[in-house]
Amino acid sequence: MTDFLVAALQITSNSNIDSNFAEAEEQIELASRRGAELIGLPENFAFLGEDYEKLQLASDLSIKCTNFLKTMSQRYQVFLLGGGYPVPAGDESHILNRSALFGKDGQILGEYDKIHLFDVDLPDGNLYKESSTILSGEEYPPVVDVPGLCKIGLSICYDVRFPELYRYLSSNGAELIMIPAAFTAFTGKDHWQILLQARAIENTAYVVAPAQTGIHYGRRQSHGHAMVIDPWGTVLSDAGKTQGAAIAPADKERVKKIREQMPSLKHRKDKLFSN
DSSP: OOEEEEEEEEEOOOSOHHHHHHHHHHHHHHHHHTTEEEEEOOTTSSOOSOHHHHHHHHHHHHHHHHHHHHHHHHHHTOEEEEEEEEEEEEETTEEEEEEEEEOTTSOEEEEEEOOSOOEEEOTTSOEEEGGGTBOOOOSOOOEEEOTTSOEEEEOOGGGGGOHHHHHHHHHTTOSEEEOOBOOBHHHHHHHHHHHHHHHHHHHTOEEEEOEEEEEEETTEEEEOOOEEEOTTSOEEEEOTTSSEEEEEEEEHHHHHHHHHHSOGGGGOOTTTTOO
16 A cells, blocks of 8 residues: 545634644544544644734744644654744744654654745735744755655745745655645635645645635634645645645555656756756
């Protein structure tokens, strides 16, 4: 057997940490009962509120998130991705946005600090400037060889607009790419699915994209539509707008077969486009 079930969870986080953890565990339990072996939580799963409050909470919240993810992975015997949570950056005015993949034994298999920060002024009147409180990660995103599953590449949300990051992941063996997000409702309606499918197709890899959905606070609203997409670009599962999960099978052999049928990764002209 080379196939396994993956689950991209979808929740509506807010500033109530205990409530967020409770909702996350409920969805993890439901996905594990359905047979999912790899489960992903979205970006900001533990806290989605005002930036100043996140800064104040970062030190304690980082510890709570690590303990929560360790406990959940052990309790439900799954590989679990915490899709993005605040970690102290050694600077009182900034944090790191970290994604971490945990094994069934509760050990961290890989970590990634978000590189591309969402600094945009949207036509709907919302202004976002992540760099005011978040430091950009300085390490390459990891590709984690998960025993019994496949090679998994890590990324976070806004990274999806930068195809070079995903080319790096596929060039380093990624067969499945995690893209946990809190994609805004305004941009998501036009860009979310297209970007996810593009990353899957151009890297002939599965994309598993956990998502935030609904209204979090004030005018902050997320698009939803957590998805699982296969290496051909086919959407295998879409969670829609409600809390829940997109669950679908992933298969290493399908990755291999599609890469043989459509060997675009082998046709790259690295030397010509190296700059």
